[in-house]
Amino acid sequence: MSTLDADTDAVASLYPFLSTSDGDVDAVLDEVRKSTEDKAREIMGLREQVKSRYRAEIVACASAMAARFAAGGRLLTFGNGGSSTDAQDLASLFLSPGRSAxxxxxxxxxxxxxxxxxxxxxxxxxxxxxxxxGAFGRRGDIAVGLSTSGNSANLLGAFAEAAQRGLLTVGIAGDKGGRMAESEHVDHLFVVPSASVHRIQEAQTTLYHALWEMTLMALGSGGAADVPGDPR
Incomplete structure (x- = not known):
């Protein structure tokens, strides 16, 4: 199979309605609806898996992050490609959460x-x-790295540097976790169990929003020990 054929098959699997050739607008719209519903069901199920698997870990991680913030720590976020956008979004959530937070x-x-x-x-x-x-990190800070594969060499190096300097390290990966799952330098690891980059990033967004909300709840209620046990 040529690269072009493989790319065409990949697009068709994601957007089957694009291959509709009979010119029937209603049929195309019906395919669009079905495709959208299928993707919505898939991400809802994936988010539920992540919640069930990491319920206690989310609480523990948010508690540890709250303790670091309460002691004057800062959050450093990083990632590549689409994950770099998510990393910036995560930093923005903490830095500019709105008037009520x-x-x-x-x-x-x-x-x-x-x-x-x-x-x-x-x-x-x-x-x-x-x-x-190495330049900005201080003992007591927090380092959060995001990757859909977990194999990014620059993230692994960052976690090693952060751990050496006494930062709390949090990894958010996809699929089976890749090399990030094997690293001894990641204190809290969250892996979205999917091979789809699209679904991984959607679930990761939900996950780090939950971490943000739980961390704020801990700080707002008087300390890390007060984080509630159910991250819903």
Whole structure:
């Protein structure tokens, strides 16, 4: 099978209505509806799996993050590609949560393109996050890395640097966790069990929003020990 044929099959599997060739608008719209419903059911089921698997871990991680923030710690987030956008979103959630919530110090390590490109060009892309953690990270801070595969070398290096410096490390991965699942430098690991990048990122977004909300609840109720036991 050629690359073009493989790409065509992949697109058809994601969007079957695009291959409808009979010109029937109603049939196309019906396929769109079915495709959307199937994807919605898939992500709902996946989110439920993550919640069931990591209920206690979400509570423990949020409690640990709240304790770090309460002691003056900061959040450092990082990821590649679409995960870099999620990392920036996570930092923004803590830094600018709206008028009804407490803002907390957070830095997205992919936000400064001058720093990212300088480190990538002058030293190498594998150290683009580790070098920033080495410069900004302090004992008591929090490092959260996101990856759909769990295999990104620059995330693994960042976790190693963060662990050496006494940061709390949180990994959010997909599929089977990849090399991140094998790392001794990740304190809390969350793996979305799917081979679909699309569904992984959707579930990861829900997961880190839950971590954010639980952390704020812990801080708002007087301390990390007061985090409730049910992250719903």
């Amino acid at each position: 407490r803002p907390l110090p957070a830095i997205g390590l992919t936000s400064d393109i001058a720093v990212v490109t300088a480190l990538s060009n002058d030293i190498g892309f594998d150290v683009v996050f580790a070098r920033q953690i």
